[in-house]
Every structure is written in structure tokens, then in C-alpha cells.
Amino acid sequence: MSDSNKKLAKLSGVKGMNDILPQESVLWEYLEATVRSMLRAYGYQNVRTPIVEHTQLFTRGIGEVTDIVEKEMYSFTDALNGENLTLRPENTAAVVRAAIEHSLLYDGPKRLWYTGPMFRHERPQRGRYRQFHQVGVEALGFAGPDADAEIILMCQRLWDDLGLTGVRLEINSLGQPAERAAHREHLIAYLEQHQDKLDEDGKRRLYTNPLRVLDTKNPALQEIANQAPKLIDFLGEASLAHFNGVQQLLKANNIPFTINPRLVRGLDYYNLTVFEWITDKLGAQGTIAGGGRYDPLIEQLGGKPTPACGWALGVERIIELLKESDLGPAPEGCDIYVVHQGDNARVQGLVAAERLRDAGLDVIFHCSADGATASFKSQMKRADASGAAYAVIIGDREVEAGVVGVKPLRGAHGDAAGQEDKQAEVPIEQLTEFLIDAMVATVDDE
Incomplete structure (x- = not known):
């Protein structure tokens, strides 16, 4: 058989990088339109950053001992000029880089939002993909608890606009670096007493990132994590006042929440308020949005010290939740x-x-x-x-x-x-x- 008559093998997409077909894109367009309308109501402006950034942006911004940097980034060396580049695994660091590079904060604080694909090398499963999409907001230049509370209220408004129910809010405070350092010392001492019971991941993190041990999903370690020293007990007066201010504003707007002392998030740039919105309808991947305050990050990436906070939501997880709840529009016909x-x-x-x-x-x-x-x-x-x-x-x-x-x-x-x-x-x-x-x-x- 000649080469021209050989049947070409059928090609398929990369596992964990999914096609969005017309029958499903209706829900995506509905979610995107609802998000845009909500963000417009809060005065947020759209920003679009490249999918590829210098690897150093994420190692410096996210933290070298995080799961993302250690195990999940798609990084490569550019054959043209030898630069170390990475497909963005998240977008906060990229938005901050853009704000610094283009002096966006020169004339005052900014409310920015983005949407687009992110990339993490991990085992694909429902709600967790190698290429996934996020919508995120970044409030740059705002220091008070009112900014933290407002971005949380934005999420609640979005759930209401979409008709989603059964989504609960968990919050915590990570305090400031000196407070975390004091807690870290006590936490390491406590975990050393239980070192023989820690799994491999816990032992690996014991001296590099012990806070993440508290966020373990291993059922065998839950009791150890529950009895560990709580960071909130190490917070100073200013950190507690900020956290109490956030709670007061949420209560004034009738937003129920639970304080979860083990909530730490997976990125090193957070301080003070952190939060997650969680559902029980999606199994293990129940966190549909999360974020918090990251005051150190702008200075950490070369800008002037500037307070900031934000969140990101997982588009695929929201789509799954809309399907699970039978929400969203019916496909529209033409005229x-x-x-x-x-x-x-x-x-x-x-x-x-x-x-x-x-x-x-x-x-x-x-x-x-x-x-x-x-x-x-x-x-x-x-x-x-x-x-x-x-x-x-x-x-x-x-x-x-x-x-x-x-x-x-x-x-x-x-x-x-x-x-x-x-x-x-x-x-x-x-x-x-x-x-x-x-x-x-x-x-x-x-």
C-alpha cells in the first residue's frame, strides 16, 4: 500500500484538556454573561495577561515549597533564547506583574478582573483538569476589611444571580508574617511529637511548609490536625481587629459563615483574611471559589508595598454545579x-x-x-x-x-x-x- 493510501490514525485531545462543545457552551456563555454583569455592578475592569509567563514569576510569587511549584507547573526552556517559561497555573501573580510593569497603580487603587485558561500537571478527575478555567478579581490598593468583605459579597451575589444554593462560606485569618512565624515554631514542635504518624507528604512539609500539613485531606491525620496549635491564637491586636471587621461586615449583610482555623489556602502570598466557598454536591472537589488578602505580593514582585485582595472561581466546577442543580438557560434558537x-x-x-x-x-x-x-x-x-x-x-x-x-x-x-x-x-x-x-x-x- 502506498503512503498516500494509508489510513491516518485518529487524533484525540490531551487527557485533562477538554473540548467545550456547542451543547455545553450555552452554560459557559450564560455564566460568563452573568459574571460580567455582576462585576460591572462593582466597578471592576477587565485585564488580560499572557498564558505564558517567566517561571520566576510563579516561583517567587506562589512559593517554591507549594504543590503548584513543586509538582504541577508546565515549565519549559524556550529554544529560541533559553528563557525559562511556564504556562500560568494561576493568574494573581500575572495580574500583579502587569500592574507593576505598566504602573497601573500610579493614579490610585484598581479593581481588576480576568478570565481564561490555567494549566496544572495533575491527575485529571471530575472538577480537576490539566487545563481549567478561572474567573478572578483583584482589588489592588485597598487595605481595610471592607475590601475583603466586599469581594466575599460579590461571590454571594453571583451565587444568587445564578440561582445556586447550598454553597457555604468558610473564613480564617493567617495574620501577619511575625505572627505566623511564632505559630510556625509551636506547630513544628507539636508535629514533631506525632512525626511517626505523619504520611510522606506531611513529613516532607514538616519543616518547609507546616501550615499545609493542617490542610491535609488524609483521614488518618484529621485528629492530629484538629488538635494542632491554632494560628488565630497567635494573632496580634491589629490582625484580630481586621478579622473582626470582616466578620462584622459579613454579619451586617446577612452572610452566614464558619471560621475554619485550618483553612490556609495553597499559596504562600496570603496574609490576614482567607476564605473558601464550598459545596457538598461535587464530591472531593467541593471548593468552587477561594481567595483572600495578599498584601506582601506586590512588593515581593518588585513593586511598592501595596495592600491587595482577591479571589478566583473554578469555571468548570460552577458549570458542574449548574448542571447538578438543573440551572441555566435552555438552548436558544435563531429568529x-x-x-x-x-x-x-x-x-x-x-x-x-x-x-x-x-x-x-x-x-x-x-x-x-x-x-x-x-x-x-x-x-x-x-x-x-x-x-x-x-x-x-x-x-x-x-x-x-x-x-x-x-x-x-x-x-x-x-x-x-x-x-x-x-x-x-x-x-x-x-x-x-x-x-x-x-x-x-x-x-x-x-
């Missing part, structure tokens, strides 16, 4: 489907479709799949399946007479049209006006 038969009718039909689009209507023009024009019957089946409200029908007779056929395909409530919905014959120059009037009348009837 008009143009059916045609004959060369002259095809020309006239395409012209009519463009004029209808000029008027703001959504129009599908029937195109042949194999180069041959399908029958009227076959085209009408496609028109009905499209969800269109009306079919515009053009054949040689209609072209000669200067008219088009207009047939309702849906009843007043979007169901299939009944026998009483007869086809009308409309002069071509009156088609746009006729259809707009008909659609307005249908809405009024509803």
Missing part, C-alpha cells in the same frame, strides 16, 4: 431560517438574510452539505430543528412574483406551531417589517 430552491432563489434568499440581519434578527441561511440543493421538505426539517421562530421560503415562483413565503414554526410559548399557523405570502420589500411586527406581537401575547 429566522431561510429555505430556498433554485439558483435565483438562492441569490435572493442570501440577500434577504443579510437585510434581516441588518435589522438585528438572528438568521440561518440554509447551505447545502454536499453541494446539491436539498428538497424543501428536508430544509424545513432543518428549519424546525434549528429552533427558529419563522421560516422564510423562496423558490423560483416567489422570485418571479417578488414575494416570499413566511411560515411560523413555533407557537406563542415556543412550542411547535399548530395547524392554525398558516404560511403567509409577503412582498419581498416588506419582509423585514412584517417579521419584526410578527415577533413583537408574539412577545406581547406571552
Whole structure:
């Protein structure tokens, strides 16, 4: 068999990097539109950073002894110039880098938001993928507990706008570096007493990042973690006042929460307030959003000392939750489907479709799949399946007479049209006006 006749092997996507197909993208578009509307209400502006950044941005910003940097980053050396680059595993560090590089804070604090894909090399499972998507907000230049409380309130508003229920809020305070250092000393001493019971991950973190031992998911270590010294007991007056201020503002807005002293998050740049929004409907991957305050990060990445806080939500997890709760919009059909038969009718039909689009209507023009024009019957089946409200029908007779056929395909409530919905014959120059009037009348009837 010649090389030209060999059957090519079928290619598939990378495991854990998923296609988003049309039937699912409806939910994605719904979520994105809801998020944009909510963020606009809080005065946030969109920022878009590259998918690839210098590796040092994440090792310096996230922390070298975090899971992300140690095990999960997609890093490589650029063959062109030898630079060490990484597919972004999160976006806060990148947004801060952009703010510093372009002097965004020169004229005062900024409220920024982003959305896009992130990348982490880990075992794919439900709600945890190698390419995943996040929406995040960064409030740069705000020091008070009101900023922390407001970004938490934003999440609650989003859950309300989406109709999500059963999402609970957990909060904690990580205090300031000196307070964490004092707690760290006591925590290490405590964990050393139980070193023989720690798993390999716990032993590895004992002296590098002992706070993360408290965040263990290992059931055998839960009691050890529960009895460990609590960071909140080491907080000074200013840190406690900040944390109490956040709680007061949440209570004033009727936002229920639980203080979880083991909540530390997985990134080294956090201080003071941290929080997570959690659901029990998604199994192990129950955290759908999380964040907190990260005052040290801007200086850590080369900027002037500047307070900041923010959060990120997992888009795939929210989509799963919308599905689980049977929420979100039904797929929308178009307004008009143009059916045609004959060369002259095809020309006239395409012209009519463009004029209808000029008027703001959504129009599908029937195109042949194999180069041959399908029958009227076959085209009408496609028109009905499209969800269109009306079919515009053009054949040689209609072209000669200067008219088009207009047939309702849906009843007043979007169901299939009944026998009483007869086809009308409309002069071509009156088609746009006729259809707009008909659609307005249908809405009024509803």
C-alpha cells in the first residue's frame, strides 16, 4: 500500500484538556454573561495577561515549597533564547506583574478582573483538569476589611444571580508574617511529637511548609490536625481587629459563615483574611471559589508595598454545579431560517438574510452539505430543528412574483406551531417589517 493510501490514525485531545462543545457552551456563555454583569455592578475592569509567563514569576510569587511549584507547573526552556517559561497555573501573580510593569497603580487603587485558561500537571478527575478555567478579581490598593468583605459579597451575589444554593462560606485569618512565624515554631514542635504518624507528604512539609500539613485531606491525620496549635491564637491586636471587621461586615449583610482555623489556602502570598466557598454536591472537589488578602505580593514582585485582595472561581466546577442543580438557560434558537430552491432563489434568499440581519434578527441561511440543493421538505426539517421562530421560503415562483413565503414554526410559548399557523405570502420589500411586527406581537401575547 502506498503512503498516500494509508489510513491516518485518529487524533484525540490531551487527557485533562477538554473540548467545550456547542451543547455545553450555552452554560459557559450564560455564566460568563452573568459574571460580567455582576462585576460591572462593582466597578471592576477587565485585564488580560499572557498564558505564558517567566517561571520566576510563579516561583517567587506562589512559593517554591507549594504543590503548584513543586509538582504541577508546565515549565519549559524556550529554544529560541533559553528563557525559562511556564504556562500560568494561576493568574494573581500575572495580574500583579502587569500592574507593576505598566504602573497601573500610579493614579490610585484598581479593581481588576480576568478570565481564561490555567494549566496544572495533575491527575485529571471530575472538577480537576490539566487545563481549567478561572474567573478572578483583584482589588489592588485597598487595605481595610471592607475590601475583603466586599469581594466575599460579590461571590454571594453571583451565587444568587445564578440561582445556586447550598454553597457555604468558610473564613480564617493567617495574620501577619511575625505572627505566623511564632505559630510556625509551636506547630513544628507539636508535629514533631506525632512525626511517626505523619504520611510522606506531611513529613516532607514538616519543616518547609507546616501550615499545609493542617490542610491535609488524609483521614488518618484529621485528629492530629484538629488538635494542632491554632494560628488565630497567635494573632496580634491589629490582625484580630481586621478579622473582626470582616466578620462584622459579613454579619451586617446577612452572610452566614464558619471560621475554619485550618483553612490556609495553597499559596504562600496570603496574609490576614482567607476564605473558601464550598459545596457538598461535587464530591472531593467541593471548593468552587477561594481567595483572600495578599498584601506582601506586590512588593515581593518588585513593586511598592501595596495592600491587595482577591479571589478566583473554578469555571468548570460552577458549570458542574449548574448542571447538578438543573440551572441555566435552555438552548436558544435563531429568529429566522431561510429555505430556498433554485439558483435565483438562492441569490435572493442570501440577500434577504443579510437585510434581516441588518435589522438585528438572528438568521440561518440554509447551505447545502454536499453541494446539491436539498428538497424543501428536508430544509424545513432543518428549519424546525434549528429552533427558529419563522421560516422564510423562496423558490423560483416567489422570485418571479417578488414575494416570499413566511411560515411560523413555533407557537406563542415556543412550542411547535399548530395547524392554525398558516404560511403567509409577503412582498419581498416588506419582509423585514412584517417579521419584526410578527415577533413583537408574539412577545406581547406571552
